[in-house]
Amino acid sequence: MPASVLVLVPLAGMCVVIVAIYTEHRQKMAMIEKGIKPEELRKTQAFRPEGMLIGGLVLIGIGFAFLLAQILGELDKWIYVPGFFFLFIGIALMISYYLIKKSKKEG
Numbered sequence: 001m002p003a004s005v006l007v008l009v010p011l012a013g014m015c016v017v018i019v020a021i022y023t024e025h026r027q028k029m030a031m032i033e034k035g036i037k038p039e040e041l042r043k044t045q046a047f048r049p050e051g052m053l054i055g056g057l058v059l060i061g062i063g064f065a066f067l068l069a070q071i072l073g074e075l076d077k078w079i080y081v082p083g084f085f086f087l088f089i090g091i092a093l094m095i096s097y098y099l100i101k102k103s104k105k106e107g
Helices: 003-033 038-044 050-073 077-106
Strands: none
């Protein structure tokens, strides 16, 4: 792997994190200027498990894409690792969605 990739990938990741933190800070400052307390806004937002279901389905799709690429393309064996990684994380998110949905019905 070229040395430039080993330097640029972490650098790009750090830039994304810095931009995310800066954007969140600007959003909080705009809320404070308008008289809204950011802590109160978070308390009013209810947890919705549908995001877990959507995320799980997306990760399962990515995992199947990796595995299908390996099967059809005769690629290196290392492609199995991210394929199964995404696949099983997606399955875990779907299971947790159904468990949360079931516990909300009971409780």
